[in-house]
Amino acid sequence: MAGAQPRKREGATADRPAAATRPVARVLVDVPLPVHLDRPFDYLVPDRLDAEAVPGCRVRMRFRGKLVDGYLLERNETTDFQGTLSWVERIPSPEPVLTPQLLELTRAVATRYGGMLADVVRLAIPPRHAAAEKSAPREPGPPPPRPTAEAWARYQHGTSFLDAVHAGRSARAVWQALPGEDWPTRLAEAAATAAAAGRGALIVVPDHRDLQRLQDACTALLGEEGVVALAADLAPSMRYRRWLAVLRGAVRVVIGTRAAMFAPVHDLGFAAVWDDGDDLHSYPQVPYPHTRDVLTQRAHAAGAALIVGAFARTAEAALLAESGWANELVAHRTEVRAAAPRVTAIGEDDTQLARDPAARAARLPSVAFEAARAALDVGAPVLVQVPRRGYVPALACGDCRERARCRRCAGPLALPGGSEGGAPKPAACSWCGAAEAAFKCGSCGSRRLRAIAVGASRTAEELGRAFSNVSVRTSGAGEILAKVPAKPALIVCTPGAEPVAEGGYGAALLLDGRTLLGRPELRAAETALRLWFAAAALVRPARDGGRVVVMADSSLQPVQALVRWDPAWFASLELAERTELGFPPARRVAAVDGTPEAIEALLDSADLPATAEVLGPVPLGEVDEDGSSERERLIVRVDRSEGRALAGSLHAAQAVRAARKAAELQVRLDPLEML
CATH class of the missing domain: 3.30.70 (Alpha-Beta Plaits)
Structure with a gap:
């Protein structure tokens, strides 16, 4: 094939020689393609680019008449293509960004999800920035010392798991973190243990708040130069610089959100995913890979240790444990009871409301009101979790209970909160935004409205009236708090937006449990329990007065799992039920x-x-x-x-x-x- 000539076209001349050896480049074209074109294409490598055209580097060539980007997969002596090959026009950088290990991983992910290789590679490799290639470090520092990690001894086989990580064995575990556990530090200790043995570590968390906590913990153990954080919200040049530092082996410990699941960590010895039930771990772009599945694939292929950890447990994690692929990393029940707060389940019917006017105004049963008051009296903050944001996000007819809808677009009506000219704002459509000042029910003709659900803003307003001398703060879509001080305050938040309290919360009130449990979704109960455990884990132990009050029927299995603090039991039941019905992950x-x-x-x-x-x-x-x-x-x-x-x-x-x-x-x- 050496010396073969392409057809004449712009940018190519008939006397341009091809490379003397292996002149055929097999290229993965980095453009959206129809599924039937999901394959590499052959191009000729000109002699002038022979030295730079290394497998894994970026290339530029013409495809369908346009100059496009691609990745050089391999070079061969011959081609099966019967026509005349086009030229590789130029090589933006000889840096081999698509390494053999990364190519193998992306192919495995594409195969698992029925996707196209180019789509997965696009998720795995960030866009190039030339300046970052010059500034990214190349040489790794010395391995850090192995941390003592004494807190892992609270878990059965915790110390032996870290020994396996340091020895380079393929230890795999489903980790159920204790209530109040400083999970960022525990994961940082496991990553530092792998780095101390000269191997790489990768930890993926759901969001930027978790990432910041994890970065602080890793920096404390490894120093600022010993860890790199990858996230999609980084500036493109900074993200590419950090990614190159990982590719070149200059950094052993990598942390990040779901974008980091493909990070090209050298000699991967430890991988971890925290809170795998969070839907942020599922990539919203084709072929929709999930962090847990990708890291499971990576750990299996590399013979690395793996942790799937959370305060709760998903059915998928339960399957890993029950199938024997992973072991359970849990604490003894005595440790759980010593660390857990006291949990009480209270029904939500009107007969449970307190006779106290202040408690009734705050929509709190007497048990919840008293738990909040006791925590505030000792100077501790109180967490209040509300499933919905907004003021009154759902309205119904006050007589027939039919859902209240907009006359213009049939969208659901809601109360936005606030006032106009001193009067409360009227109901408005959640879809088109039109105000509905003269509501009339289409079923019974009534003009009365009632709340179906109450949002975080309305709850904060009601609590402010009930606890008039206490500061009320909100954490949600508008502003998510990272931390709150150890002083009396009511922190009203939506699920997943709970800030960490210094010294722990004195109490947590989990309101409107039926809203979370009643969603028409396969994972509704699992998600509700995961959100409850995440909030309850921030509360002080029962021996220090910590209380959790959940407003849900105590006979329900998710509520029982919370009261007993036994997420593994519920996950096992959930997995058995899905197996019987033929649902994922069975x-x-x-x-x-x-x-x-x-x-x-x-x-x-x-x-x-x-x-x-x-x-x-x-x-x-x-x-x-x-x-x-x-x-x-x-x-x-x-x-x-x-x-x-x-x-x-x-x-x-x-x-x-x-x-x-x-x-x-x-x-x-x-x-x-x-x-």
Whole structure:
């Protein structure tokens, strides 16, 4: 193939020689492509670029008449292409950013989720910044000393797990953190243990607040130069500089949000995902990979230690433990009881409300009101978790209880809070924003409104009246507090926005439990319990007066798990129920969205595995009078052993459809929600 000439075109001349050896470059084109073009393309390497054209480097070449970016996968002597090859036009940088390990990982992720390799590589490698390539460090510092990590001895087999991490063994654990645990420090100690042995570590957390806490803990152990944080909200040049430092092996410990799951850590010895049930761990771009699954794949391939940790436990983590792939890393029940606050479950019916006018005004049962008052009296802050933000986010007819809707667009009505000219603002539509000052029920004609749910702003207002001498602060979508001081205050927050209190909260009030538990979702109970545990874990132990009051029916299994502080028990029940019903993670599931005609055509052409069970399709969105919809959803589920076969068959069917220029379908493997 040496000396072969491409056809004449702009930027190429007939006398331009190709590289003397291995002149054919197999290139992954970095542009959105139809599924049937999910493959590398061959190009000729000119002699002038021979030295720079190394596998893994970025290249520029023409594709469909345009100059585009790509990655050089390998170089060969010959090609199977029957036509005339085009040239590699230039090489922006000889830096081999797509390493063999990263290429293997991205291919495995694309295969698992039925996606395209180029889409996964686009998630894994940040855009290039030339200045960052010059300034990014190249040489690693000396390994840090191994930390003592005495707190891990509180967990059964905790010390032996760290010994395995230091020895480079493939120890895998589902970690149930104790209430009040300083989990950032524990994870930092495990990462430092791997770094002390000269191996790399990678820890992924849900959001920037968790990342900041983790970075502070890692910096305290490793110094500022010993750890690097990767997150999507970094400036592009800074993100690429840090990413290059990891690629070059200059930093051993890497932390970050979901964007860091593909970080090219050298000699990975330890990986961890914290709070794997948080939906922020699922990438919102095709092929929608999940942090837990990617790190599980990486740990298995690299023979690295792995922790899947949280205060609660997901059904997926329970499957890892019950299948024997991972061991449980839990504390003895005596340790749990010593660290946990006292938890009380109170029903939400009106008969439970206190006779005290102040308690009734705050919508708090007497037990919750007294727990808050006792905590405030000893100088401790009180956490109040409200499932909804806003003032009154849902209204209904005061007589027939029919949902109140806008006359213009049929959107739900809500009270925005605040006042106009000294009078409260009228109800307004949550969709179009139109005010509804003269509501009239379409079912019974009543003009009365009642609240279905009360938001964080209204709750803060009511608590301010009930506890008139106490500061009330909110933490939510507008402003999320990171920390609060150890002094009397009421902290009203939405789930996931709980700030850390110095010395712990004296009490936590978990309001409107039925709102979290009553959502029509597969993971509603699991999510509610995860959010409750996250808030309750911030409360002082019962021996120090810590109280948690949850307003939910005490007979419900999630509530019982919280009262007993036994998330593993509930996760085991949840997994058993999903296994019986054939839901994830017991089975692999694909959700296919598209027009009815496209879905029907896919079913006719797809070669589904033998165990495939097809459910639906069901309408998505508005339904016509005849029961049809413009878009529908099809569910296909198979045994876990045939998960890759399912992904492959749907990918192949999509490729056939793309080649015929048929209507596109959205295919998602293991979706967080199927409804």
